[in-house]
Amino acid sequence: MEGLDVLYENISTTNQRSSYSVYEETNPIRNNSFVDGTVDTHEMDIYNAVKIMRNILIPIIVFVGVFGNSVSMSVFTSNYLRRSSSSTFLVALACTDNVFLICLFVTWFDGSVDNILNSVRSCQVISYLTFVSSFLSVWFVVGFTSERYIAICHPLRAKLFCTQVRERVAVVIFIMLSVVLYNFASWTTDVYTSKNITRCTYNIKFIKFLNIVTWLDTVVTMLIPFTLIFFMNMRVACTAATFQEKRKGCLTPRDARRVKHRALRSKQQMRVTRTLLLVSTTFLVLNLPSHVFKLSSLISHFLNPAASYQMAQYLIQEISQIFYYASFSMNFFLYALYGKHFQRSLSFMYESMRLRLGCNDRIKYLERTSTLRSWT
Numbered sequence: 001m002e003g004l005d006v007l008y009e010n011i012s013t014t015n016q017r018s019s020y021s022v023y024e025e026t027n028p029i030r031n032n033s034f035v036d037g038t039v040d041t042h043e044m045d046i047y048n049a050v051k052i053m054r055n056i057l058i059p060i061i062v063f064v065g066v067f068g069n070s071v072s073m074s075v076f077t078s079n080y081l082r083r084s085s086s087s088t089f090l091v092a093l094a095c096t097d098n099v100f101l102i103c104l105f106v107t108w109f110d111g112s113v114d115n116i117l118n119s120v121r122s123c124q125v126i127s128y129l130t131f132v133s134s135f136l137s138v139w140f141v142v143g144f145t146s147e148r149y150i151a152i153c154h155p156l157r158a159k160l161f162c163t164q165v166r167e168r169v170a171v172v173i174f175i176m177l178s179v180v181l182y183n184f185a186s187w188t189t190d191v192y193t194s195k196n197i198t199r200c201t202y203n204i205k206f207i208k209f210l211n212i213v214t215w216l217d218t219v220v221t222m223l224i225p226f227t228l229i230f231f232m233n234m235r236v237a238c239t240a241a242t243f244q245e246k247r248k249g250c251l252t253p254r255d256a257r258r259v260k261h262r263a264l265r266s267k268q269q270m271r272v273t274r275t276l277l278l279v280s281t282t283f284l285v286l287n288l289p290s291h292v293f294k295l296s297s298l299i300s301h302f303l304n305p306a307a308s309y310q311m312a313q314y315l316i317q318e319i320s321q322i323f324y325y326a327s328f329s330m331n332f333f334l335y336a337l338y339g340k341h342f343q344r345s346l347s348f349m350y351e352s353m354r355l356r357l358g359c360n361d362r363i364k365y366l367e368r369t370s371t372l373r374s375w376t
Helices: 002-014 028-035 041-076 087-112 120-153 155-161 164-181 204-249 253-258 260-303 311-326 331-338 340-356 362-369
Strands: 189-194 197-202
Touching: 041 087, 041 311, 041 331, 041 340, 087 120, 087 164, 087 197, 087 331, 120 155, 120 164, 120 189, 120 197, 120 204, 120 260, 197 204, 204 260, 260 311, 260 331, 260 340, 331 340
Parallel strands: none
Antiparallel strands: 189 197
């Protein structure tokens, strides 16, 4: 359950306890070794090494991600790409990823640097935003993947379904769903005080409810979206490969003249498809370790509630969580490396900024910008 993981993992880590989901926190047997100090030296060395890894990588992931996502939002809302395919989903995704990263940084800072989450209200806000942003991130990926799937596999329906109006409606619907589904975070979050330090936690009165929510959240943010993304990516990849084979077969001058305009248009669509396919596939790869570990932990605890929590499990989970956090910071690099129109638009935005600062020649700038084609 990623929302609870982000909030409570950082808390438990700073208190020399096992760092994993609230579901598993319900079984005190698993955490006794950390609480009563009975861990051996080797295990404590691993724990401290993981803590150092988190303290180094989380700030890097957050700052790099917030910067990259902010630049991505600027590019996709610019005049060059504002009307491009899936731009609304990509802007919403970048914004949501930033919200998640900011929440991650706040909880990390609270646990590793200074206690700043010292009231119930602040804990409720962070918990709620973490849940909502985690849900929205995965479903925005489903959103633009669905749009690409329709555009490539069902092109006759693309003009009906793949419009900016429908994108915006879908974004609003996802936001409204997240607001309703995760309202429980505002009334199940509590605080506890230990050694004059206030930490966020869950209200023990709702522990059975949270156990059920953990399973439901796993279905909503893991099983359903992962199945959809995987299926649509496979269909899109197969269709794109078939298109490339057919395009190579048009070798005669007569065929080339007849399909020139259509092929050019299709080639542009394939470029967009390739980039977005890469984004969604990277999302799956980076999220998969964390979700697999989460699901296996839930099943293991369900089958054997008294099972002990081993240090090897702790290490695997922390590494998988780092990959999960990185998924919120990677998209800018994928756009910049593989999105040709994104690269061009980013370059023109940079030149526009230089022009406003008086560091660029206006005539050369106009000559270059006049050749820009919209990403559609």
